[in-house]
Amino acid sequence: MKxxxxxxxxxxxxxxxxxxxxxxxxxNLYPWYDTLVKPSFNPPSWVFSPVWTTLYTIMGISLFQxxxxxxxPDKNQGLIFFAIQLVLxxxxxxxxxxxxxxxxxxxxxxxxxxxxxxxxxKFYRISKLAAYILIPYLLWVSFAAMLNFRLYxxxx
Numbered sequence: 268m269k270x271x272x273x274x275x276x277x278x279x280x281x282x283x284x285x286x287x288x289x290x291x292x293x294x295n296l297y298p299w300y301d302t303l304v305k306p307s308f309n310p311p312s313w314v315f316s317p318v319w320t321t322l323y324t325i326m327g328i329s330l331f332q333x334x335x336x337x338x339x340p341d342k343n344q345g346l347i348f349f350a351i352q353l354v355l356x357x358x359x360x361x362x363x364x365x366x367x368x369x370x371x372x373x374x375x376x377x378x379x380x381x382x383x384x385x386x387x388x389k390f391y392r393i394s395k396l397a398a399y400i401l402i403p404y405l406l407w408v409s410f411a412a413m414l415n416f417r418l419y420x421x422x423x
Contacts, residue, residue: 273334278327284353285323288360295364306417322407325400332397333390345389352382369419376412383408 296312330349336342355378363372383405391398 270331270335274328274331277331277334278324281323281326281330281353284357284360285319287357288364291360291365295367299367300364303418304421306414306421308417309414318407322404326404329390329397329400332394336393339393341389341392345386345393348382348385348389352379352386355379355382363415369415369422373412373415373419376408376415380405380408380412 333342333345333349355375359372359375359379362368362375383401387398387401387405390401
């Protein structure tokens with residue numbers, strides 16, 4: 268039961284950036300985002316919710332795998348990197364959707380990618396499963412970075 272609660276708590280923690288980001292996104296999709304020129308590879312809006320729900324869930328499972336491991340310097344560093352990337356994840360929506368700063372959102376997402384990579388690197392030393400299940404998150408944020416950059420180019 269203790270592990271189950273720790274798993275649920277880990278998943279909840281990973282949903283926090285989505286909850287915060289969702290508030291800033293929902294209130295700024297219309298009309299601002301709708302008026303942006305979008306690249307041909309921009310996914311339809313309905314794709315984002317199920318993708319992020321899945322990603323936040325697997326991020327929580329990854330976090331749980333690390334939390335239940337024995338204490339070590341790698342674990343502590345990994346958790347710090349993971350916490351930083353969670354904060355950056357939530358900040359991205361604020362910078363992009365609320366502040367309408369496409370360029371600075373791109374800068375932020377590059378740092379987000381860096382801290383996702385650092386998290387995977389440290390998590391791998393603790394739990395290979397924890398590292399591997401973050402790869403879809405890394406791939407999606409890489410795609411989001413390309414999309415962010417192209418939105419910047421098209422809307423300067």
